[in-house]
Amino acid sequence: MLSIIPLSLAALVLVAYFGGKNRAVAVVAGRRSTLHSRPLYHGTYVAVWVGIPALLLSLVWLFLQGPVIDILLVRSLPSDLRDGLDGSQLQLLLSEIRSLAKGSVFGNPTAEVIAAAERYKAWQVLAGWALVVSSLAISIAALVITRNHIAKRFYARHRVEQVLDWLMIACSTLAILTTLGIVVSLSIESLRFFDLVSPGEFLFGLNWEPQIPIRKGQVTAGGAFGAIPVYLGTLLIALIAMLVAIPVGLLSAIYLAEYSSKRARAILKPLLEILAGIPTVVYGFFAVLVVAPALRNFGQIVGMDIAPNSALAAGGVMGIMLIPFISSFSDDAISAVPRSLREGAYGLGATKGETIVDILLPAALPGIMGGVLLAVSRAIGETMIVVMAAGIIASLTLNPLEPVTTVTVQIVTLLIGDSEFDNPKTLAAFALGLVLFLATLALNVLALRFTRKYREQYD
Amino acid sequence: MTGDNIEPIDEIQTDGFAFPAELPIKIKSRNVDVSYGDKQALFGVDLDIPANHVVALIGPSGCGKSTYLRCLNRMNDVIDIARVSGNIELDGVNIYDDTIDVVELRARIGMVFQKPNPFPKSIFDNVAYGPRIHGIANDKAELEEIVVTSLQKAGLFDEVKDRLGDSGISLSGGQQQRLCIARAIATRPEVILMDEPASALDPIATAVIEELIDELRQNFTIVIVTHSMQQAARVSQYTAFFHLGYLVEFGDTEAIFTNPTDKRTQDYITGRFG
Numbered sequence: 004m005l006s007i008i009p010l011s012l013a014a015l016v017l018v019a020y021f022g023g024k025n026r027a028v029a030v031v032a033g034r035r036s037t038l039h040s041r042p043l044y045h046g047t048y049v050a051v052w053v054g055i056p057a058l059l060l061s062l063v064w065l066f067l068q069g070p071v072i073d074i075l076l077v078r079s080l081p082s083d084l085r086d087g088l089d090g091s092q093l094q095l096l097l098s099e100i101r102s103l104a105k106g107s108v109f110g111n112p113t114a115e116v117i118a119a120a121e122r123y124k125a126w127q128v129l130a131g132w133a134l135v136v137s138s139l140a141i142s143i144a145a146l147v148i149t150r151n152h153i154a155k156r157f158y159a160r161h162r163v164e165q166v167l168d169w170l171m172i173a174c175s176t177l178a179i180l181t182t183l184g185i186v187v188s189l190s191i192e193s194l195r196f197f198d199l200v201s202p203g204e205f206l207f208g209l210n211w212e213p214q215i216p217i218r219k220g221q222v223t224a225g226g227a228f229g230a231i232p233v234y235l236g237t238l239l240i241a242l243i244a245m246l247v248a249i250p251v252g253l254l255s256a257i258y259l260a261e262y263s264s265k266r267a268r269a270i271l272k273p274l275l276e277i278l279a280g281i282p283t284v285v286y287g288f289f290a291v292l293v294v295a296p297a298l299r300n301f302g303q304i305v306g307m308d309i310a311p312n313s314a315l316a317a318g319g320v321m322g323i324m325l326i327p328f329i330s331s332f333s334d335d336a337i338s339a340v341p342r343s344l345r346e347g348a349y350g351l352g353a354t355k356g357e358t359i360v361d362i363l364l365p366a367a368l369p370g371i372m373g374g375v376l377l378a379v380s381r382a383i384g385e386t387m388i389v390v391m392a393a394g395i396i397a398s399l400t401l402n403p404l405e406p407v408t409t410v411t412v413q414i415v416t417l418l419i420g421d422s423e424f425d426n427p428k429t430l431a432a433f434a435l436g437l438v439l440f441l442a443t444l445a446l447n448v449l450a451l452r453f454t455r456k457y458r459e460q461y462d
Numbered sequence: 463m464t465g466d467n468i469e470p471i472d473e474i475q476t477d478g479f480a481f482p483a484e485l486p487i488k489i490k491s492r493n494v495d496v497s498y499g500d501k502q503a504l505f506g507v508d509l510d511i512p513a514n515h516v517v518a519l520i521g522p523s524g525c526g527k528s529t530y531l532r533c534l535n536r537m538n539d540v541i542d543i544a545r546v547s548g549n550i551e552l553d554g555v556n557i558y559d560d561t562i563d564v565v566e567l568r569a570r571i572g573m574v575f576q577k578p579n580p581f582p583k584s585i586f587d588n589v590a591y592g593p594r595i596h597g598i599a600n601d602k603a604e605l606e607e608i609v610v611t612s613l614q615k616a617g618l619f620d621e622v623k624d625r626l627g628d629s630g631i632s633l634s635g636g637q638q639q640r641l642c643i644a645r646a647i648a649t650r651p652e653v654i655l656m657d658e659p660a661s662a663l664d665p666i667a668t669a670v671i672e673e674l675i676d677e678l679r680q681n682f683t684i685v686i687v688t689h690s691m692q693q694a695a696r697v698s699q700y701t702a703f704f705h706l707g708y709l710v711e712f713g714d715t716e717a718i719f720t721n722p723t724d725k726r727t728q729d730y731i732t733g734r735f736g
């Protein structure tokens with residue numbers, strides 16, 4: 004029954020749009036140029052008023068309908084049934100009535116409960132129809148009223164633009180609210196974690212052994228939640244990845260943008276971008292089965308002991324995965340620098356190298372930074388390659404030849420299994436996530452500052 | 463405009479014109495053809511540029527003035543589809559020869575482009591860029607000296623002296639044009655190619671630039687493209703008239719403007735002059 008609303012609303016909006024448009028043309032007897040706003044705006048104006056209020060009403064209504072009916076239902080219950088019930092018992096009673104109304108019967112409901120279920124059913128139907136009728140009434144009223152606004156000098160465009168303004172504000176607010184929601188939920192769980200483990204220990208502790216006793220009174224492990232090794236591992240792997248990705252990516256971009264022939268570019272660019280499309284699991288295989296053994300062999304030859312799981316293997320392979328992020332962004336940014344700037348430099352007798360370094364790269368820097376940032380966030384967030392190639396053991400080391408672990412890997416391992424969200428092991432995941440979130444946020448803000456400052460200077 | 467219904471011209475209509483015998487020729491071009499892809503833009507241009515003189519290139523829009531100018535410092539090399547053939551000599555050496563280093567050539571032949579193209583750097587760095595890469599200045603003071611005099615000559619210094627650190631892009635169109643002129647002369651080339659250097663300038667700034675051109679002539683050779691007949695008449699000693707990719711007429715500026723031999727030159731000059 005409620006599905007009538009979207010269908011009829013859509014139909015009404017279409018009618019409103021075309022009706023408004025036609026009416027606008029009719030009002031000026033077809034001489035469109037004499038209208039203040041183009042017919043399109045008149046149509047949109049009417050359509051907006053027909054659609055949006057009814058839509059909002061429906062949303063609010065559906066939100067409130069459940070609670071309101073619940074309140075009415077409780078009121079309507081005979082007093083001997085509801086007196087002396089505390090909150091959760093009342094909830095239990097209500098859900099019994101609801102499920103009865105849906106048709107599933109448990110045990111022997113009393114007559115009062117059956118009557119209440121009947122009432123519940125009836126009210127729901129009533130509320131549904133009331134909503135249909137009132138929203139359609141609003142739409143039709145809006146149609147009639149706004150249609151009469153249409154006139155030669157009616158500023159429909161201004162009205163529509165105002166509505167669009169609000170729409171855009173609403174959309175950006177939605178994004179901001181989502182971010183806020185994430186932060187709040189992360190923070191709440193993290194606070195619970197910090198009740199159990201002190202922030203000092205978490206932030207500055209050098210030992211990460213997130214075990215909890217499985218049985219009560221088990222003696223073995225209290226667990227240690229010092230996150231430094233985890234963050235250090237993340238940093239190390241991301242650093243190795245960027246050391247591979249930035250130079251290779253940037254140089255490929257320069258080759259593609261400035262040196263390659265059109266044909267070579269048409270072939271190489273898509274090939275390079277395929278790298279970004281390979282699933283990370285495959286990179287993980289590659290790291291474990293090819294890169295790590297190769298590194299180990301090499302280590303044996305030169306007399307170094309390289310662990311089978313090493314930050315170098317994981318970071319290196321991750322760097323390869325990130326090459327297209329940097330090369331693609333940088334190539335676009337470099338190619339977007341107008342030819343006149345290149346000619347200006349060449350005209351002064353600058354070499355190609357000087358032109359690239361002095362003119363093109365600075366001018367393309369904001370775009371290049373965008374690619375680098377994206378790559379860094381990918382590197383920090385990457386989990387699969389690390390699990391496969393670098394391991395899950397947190398060791399406090401900056402040696403790229405040893406196994407390390409990263410934040411995201413730890414979050415996954417902490418949350419695997421079915422423990423409740425009431426012990427430090429699972430809650431630690433949220434704390435890790437929160438710190439990671441804050442770190443990447445800070446990184447983004449810094450990069451934004453950097454590019455802005457640079458832009459002020461160069462743009 | 464298409465070139466189809468125009469019969470090719472075999473020789474330049476320069477009857478009775480000859481450079482004075484003792485005049486040294488800086489740039490000599492013979493039979494220069496240029497095409498962009500399938501479209502030919504210049505047809506067999508023969509033109510000599512005498513040293514320490516100003517040669518003006520005039521002609522209707524799209525006739526190939528910029529194209530010719532860009533041949534002289536091989537700037538057409540930058541355009542993928544452009545093909546240049548013929549012979550262009552600078553001081554008797556073919557600049558399209560394989561042994562020629564384009565970078566060196568362009569350091570000797572400076573250019574001011576039709577559209578101002580300041581670098582996204584500070585005003586100071588824009589002008590200092592050429593001297594820096596060529597190591598013209600020995601120390602910071604000398605570099606500053608070069609920047610300041612170049613800006614002064616281009617008539618821009620007074621407007622920007624308090625904000626040399628601002629971006630060159632923040633300047634107005636006419637200011638950018640003068641910045642590009644300052645940038646070109648700071649490198650101290652032997653030849654300066656100017657493609658409508660005064661197109662965005664007010665009469666006062668134009669007068670400054672024209673004075674500059676006259677002054678530069680003492681030491682440099684100048685080729686200037688202009689749409690203003692008056693300007694051509696004021697600053698140049700020789701004038702070349704281009705039409706649909708052909709060099710139609712070349713001669714003493716005075717002769718071209720007072721007594722053109724070719725009908726097309728006459729039409730063009732009177733159409734705009736009158």
Ligand SMILES: Nc1ncnc2c1ncn2[C@@H]1O[C@H](COP(=O)(O)OP(=O)(O)OP(=O)(O)O)[C@@H](O)[C@H]1O
Pocket residue numbers: 498503522523524525526527528529530541576
């Ligand atoms: N980069 C290019 N690609 C393709 N065709 C070009 C290019 N540059 C110039 N042309 C063509 O070559 C012809 C000559 O152009 P050119 O720029 O030399 O004219 P111009 O005399 O400088 O004109 P204006 O006075 O408008 O600057 C024109 O027909 C133009 O369409």
Ligand SMILES: [Mg+2]
Pocket residue numbers: 527528529576657
């Ligand atoms: Mg031109």
